[in-house]
Each structure stands twice: as structure tokens, then as C-alpha cells.
Amino acid sequence: MTTQSTTSTPRTMRASVLVTPGNVEMQDVPVPALTSTQVLVKISAVGVCGSDTHFFHEGHIGDMIVKSPLILGHESAGSIVAVGVNVSTSRIGERVSIEPQKPCRICEYCKGGRYNLCPNIEFYAAPPIHGAFAEFAAIESDFAHPVPDHVSDEAAALMEPLSVAIATCRKAAIKPGSRALIAGAGPIGILVAQIAGIHGATDITVSDPAPHRREFALRTGATRTVDPRIEDVTSGPLFDVFVDASGAPPAIQSGIAAVKPGGRVVLVGMGADSVELPVSLIQNREIELTGIFRYTNTWSLAIDLVASGRVDLDALVTHRFGLEDVKTALLTGGDDPRAIKSVIVP
Numbered sequence: 001m002t003t004q005s006t007t008s009t010p011r012t013m014r015a016s017v018l019v020t021p022g023n024v025e026m027q028d029v030p031v032p033a034l035t036s037t038q039v040l041v042k043i044s045a046v047g048v049c050g051s052d053t054h055f056f057h058e059g060h061i062g063d064m065i066v067k068s069p070l071i072l073g074h075e076s077a078g079s080i081v082a083v084g085v086n087v088s089t090s091r092i093g094e095r096v097s098i099e100p101q102k103p104c105r106i107c108e109y110c111k112g113g114r115y116n117l118c119p120n121i122e123f124y125a126a127p128p129i130h131g132a133f134a135e136f137a138a139i140e141s142d143f144a145h146p147v148p149d150h151v152s153d154e155a156a157a158l159m160e161p162l163s164v165a166i167a168t169c170r171k172a173a174i175k176p177g178s179r180a181l182i183a184g185a186g187p188i189g190i191l192v193a194q195i196a197g198i199h200g201a202t203d204i205t206v207s208d209p210a211p212h213r214r215e216f217a218l219r220t221g222a223t224r225t226v227d228p229r230i231e232d233v234t235s236g237p238l239f240d241v242f243v244d245a246s247g248a249p250p251a252i253q254s255g256i257a258a259v260k261p262g263g264r265v266v267l268v269g270m271g272a273d274s275v276e277l278p279v280s281l282i283q284n285r286e287i288e289l290t291g292i293f294r295y296t297n298t299w300s301l302a303i304d305l306v307a308s309g310r311v312d313l314d315a316l317v318t319h320r321f322g323l324e325d326v327k328t329a330l331l332t333g334g335d336d337p338r339a340i341k342s343v344i345v346p
């Protein structure tokens, strides 16, 4: 016996499968088999992310290529319904937020505490690993993080983008009194703005060409917003920190030029693979520039911030869809100007 459960779990489940670019269909697929250290989660909510949309339209992100049918979705939560033989059955019934990665635990990066950089990592919805647009998903027991009862299923799912924001602000070294410029008021930029405020930033300037997104940012954490088509972010006082959460090359270039000597730049947004950089400016100002690749050790803080009311993830959810409507959900972000975050409720 490799799996323990108090009720019988079905052998097959409904899943939304990306078959070819632009084509997702409902299929009956096997329920994931558990290893001895995993738990099986009955999925209650899954956020739709830009990377899901990108895989849906293009079939690849950089060198990650969808070569066989793939279940998308990596911002997920649910309840544990079965556990592997080495996991306590007392976990059955727990509501959990899924940290959607499985590092090898033995390479130099895992041992050094930077398991996001593990070359052997298996990440939900990064081909060929299946994600959570399905009735069930399997995850390592210690990556199924318990959430308090008063945290909603949707908020539990959105601990994932919140984790990106936490990892970003840690790297940006934002501290009390910092002046931060954030490009992009999508879910990531908005959450970076909120976490920057929790770190003590006093000027949190968010730029986005979309008026409804600027308005949302201003209501939820930004102290000031900028329309990058009209205002030049380099014209006023310079910033301690610039975070790009847009992936737009002009935003990256003007953002770097808006950072003061000794300041930091953190590139989170994924857009063009290469961007021309103002090298002499980076040298003359000794600007520290780095990227972000997902997160490590963020979930307990994310859950505490949401459970204590410091961060409101429910406010981000603008659209909800059933599992059979994943395609509509993947298309809605681009179509509806009011959309911030769509959630699939299987």
C-alpha cells in the first residue's frame, strides 16, 4: 500500500488539458499516484497566471516547451484527501495552500537553501509537470502549507503570487523610509507594492499605462501612480529601489535610470529575453541589479500576512470560472480591461 486515506479516492479525475497551443479540453485522466512523502489535495481554487496564458497561446516560455498534453495552473489550494505511507494520516482533511514545486533536496542549491534554483526542480505546469487545473493534485507533504479556517480558498491559492512579491521585496532590501518605483500594476506589481509598504517604504510609486490598474494600485498600496506614456519617472527625485513587474523593455530602461547611486533593481517581469541596458549609468551609480526566479521559504510569512489581514488577496479576484471554462478564463485577462485575477473553481 502506498497511499492512506479515510475514504476511497477515485482512480480518475476531470482535468483541463492543454492539447495543442490554443486548444484546451476536458479529459478524464488518472488521479496522480502518491510517493511515500506526498499528499493528495482535492483542489478548491486555482489562480490563472500570465504564464498559463502564455503556454496556452504560444506553447512555450523561453526554452520550456509543451511537447505533450499538459495540465496548466500553479496557484492552487484545497484539502488533503489522502497521504503517502510516510505522512501522518492526521493531515487528512487539512486545508492547504500548495507551494507548487518539488526540489531534489540534495544538490548544492537545495542544500544552500536556494531550492528555487535546483536544476532538478519539478514545478507545476512547467512542462512536462502537470499543474492544478484538475480535481486533484499531488504535492510533497511539507509543500502543502496549512491555512487557517478564516482564510478563503481563493486567498489560499493566491499565496503563490504573494510569495513572488515577498521574494522580490526581500531581494530589493526595502526598509523603513525606502522610496520604491514599481513598473506594472498587475497582481505581482500590486502585491509588491503592498509588501513594500509592510517593509516600511514610504514612497511607493507604481507605473502602468492601464488607468483601471493604476486606480486599483492606488486603492491597495501605492502612494502614487504614474502613466508611463505621459510622465517620465526619471524626472523627479531618484528611487532607492526599482522593481520591474511588467516585463516591458521601456519600463526596465527608464526604471533603472530612475534609481539613485547605491540603489537596487529587481527584475521580476518576464517579457523580452534581452533588453539593452544603460551600462555606464549602472556603473557610475553602482546600481545592484538582479532577477527573481519564483521563491523559497515564503509560505509561512504569506499565510501570516493574509491571516492577520495585512494583505487582502480576495480583493484581487475579479473573475471566477469552472474547470470546463478554463479556455474562457485564459482568454478573459486579455479581453476584459477590468480583469485583475481570474480564479478557477473546479
Ligand SMILES: NC(=O)c1ccc[n+]([C@@H]2O[C@H](COP(=O)([O-])OP(=O)(O)OC[C@H]3O[C@@H](n4cnc5c(N)ncnc54)[C@H](O)[C@@H]3O)[C@@H](O)[C@H]2O)c1
Binding pocket: 049, 050, 051, 164, 183, 184, 185, 186, 187, 188, 189, 207, 208, 209, 210, 213, 228, 245, 246, 247, 248, 250, 251, 267, 268, 269, 270, 271, 292, 293, 294, 295
Ligand atoms: N520572475 C518570476 O519568478 C515571476 C513569477 C511570476 C510572474 N512573473 C512575471 O511578472 C510579471 C507580472 O505578472 P502579473 O501577473 O502581474 O502580469 P500582468 O500582465 O497582469 O501585469 C503586467 C502589467 O504591466 C503593465 N505594463 C505594460 N507595459 C508597461 C510599461 N511600459 N510600464 C509600466 N507597466 C507596464 C501592464 O499594463 C500590466 O498591467 C509578468 O511578466 C510575469 O510573467 C515572474
Ligand SMILES: [Zn+2]
Binding pocket: 049, 050, 051, 074, 075, 160, 161
Ligand atoms: Zn503564477
Ligand SMILES: [Zn+2]
Binding pocket: 103, 104, 105, 106, 107, 108, 109, 110, 111, 115, 118, 119, 120, 121
Ligand atoms: Zn536540488
